[in-house]
Amino acid sequence: MENYDNKIILSQATDQERVAFYKKTYAHVGGGVLAFLFFEWLLFQNANIVLFALSMTQGYRWLLMLGGFMLITNYAESTVMRTSNRNTQYLGFALYAFAQAFIFIPLIFIAIEYTGGTALLEKAGIVTLGLFAGISAIVFITKKDFSFIRAGLTMGFFIAIGLILAGVLFGFDLGLWFSVGMCALAGGSILYQTSQMVHKYGTEDYVPAALGLFASLMLLFWYVIQIFMSRD
Structure with missing residues (x-):
C-alpha cells in the first residue's frame, strides 16, 4: 500500500478498506x-427569519x-479540507448544511x-436522489478517473x-434552459466528486469526500426544483 501524508490512498487500499470508506x-x-x-425545519419555525430571507431575494x-452564502460555504469547505481534526470537520460540515438551509x-x-403543499419538493427530491445515484454509479462501473473535467466545470x-x-x-x-444547464453542470460535479473520492482521497478522508458530494447534490436539488416549478 502507498501512504501519502501518513494516509492510505484509497486506490491502493484493500477491498475491505474501500468498502468501509464508501x-x-x-x-x-x-x-x-x-x-x-433539520435546519430547514428549524428556520421555518421563525417567521421573522423567513421574511428576512424572502426580502433578500429582491434586486x-x-x-x-x-455573496454571503459563497463566503460562508467556501470557509466551511476550506475548514473541512485543511484539517484532519474530526470535530472541526464536523463543525465545518454543519456550517455548510446550515448555509444551504438558509439560502x-x-x-x-x-x-x-x-x-x-410539499408534493413538488418530494418529487424533486426523488428525482435528485435518482440522478445522484445514477451519475455516481458511472464512476464505480467504468472505474475511470474523471479529473479531466475539472477545467470544464470551473469554466461552466x-x-x-x-x-x-x-x-x-x-x-x-x-x-428553464438555464436550470437544465445547471442540472447538467451539477451532474458533472457529482461525476467529478465521485471520481475524486474513488481515486484521490485517503481512507480517512470520508468527511471531505462527503462534503464535496453533498455540495453537488444540493446544487442539483436546487435546479431540479426550479425545473419542476417552471412546469407547474
Whole structure:
C-alpha cells in the first residue's frame, strides 16, 4: 500500500478498506441531508427569519445573499479540507448544511405556497436522489478517473455566475434552459466528486469526500426544483 501524508490512498487500499470508506462517505452525505432538513425545519419555525430571507431575494439584495452564502460555504469547505481534526470537520460540515438551509428558504417557501403543499419538493427530491445515484454509479462501473473535467466545470461555473449576475442587474429571467444547464453542470460535479473520492482521497478522508458530494447534490436539488416549478 502507498501512504501519502501518513494516509492510505484509497486506490491502493484493500477491498475491505474501500468498502468501509464508501459506507462512511455516503453515510455522512445522508447525515448532511438530514442536517439540512433539520435546519430547514428549524428556520421555518421563525417567521421573522423567513421574511428576512424572502426580502433578500429582491434586486441587489440577492447578490448580497449569494455573496454571503459563497463566503460562508467556501470557509466551511476550506475548514473541512485543511484539517484532519474530526470535530472541526464536523463543525465545518454543519456550517455548510446550515448555509444551504438558509439560502433554500425562499425557494422552498415559494414551492410550498404556490403549489399547495410539499408534493413538488418530494418529487424533486426523488428525482435528485435518482440522478445522484445514477451519475455516481458511472464512476464505480467504468472505474475511470474523471479529473479531466475539472477545467470544464470551473469554466461552466464562472459562466453561470456571470449569467446570474447579469440576470439580477438587468432584470431578466434566466429561464428553464438555464436550470437544465445547471442540472447538467451539477451532474458533472457529482461525476467529478465521485471520481475524486474513488481515486484521490485517503481512507480517512470520508468527511471531505462527503462534503464535496453533498455540495453537488444540493446544487442539483436546487435546479431540479426550479425545473419542476417552471412546469407547474
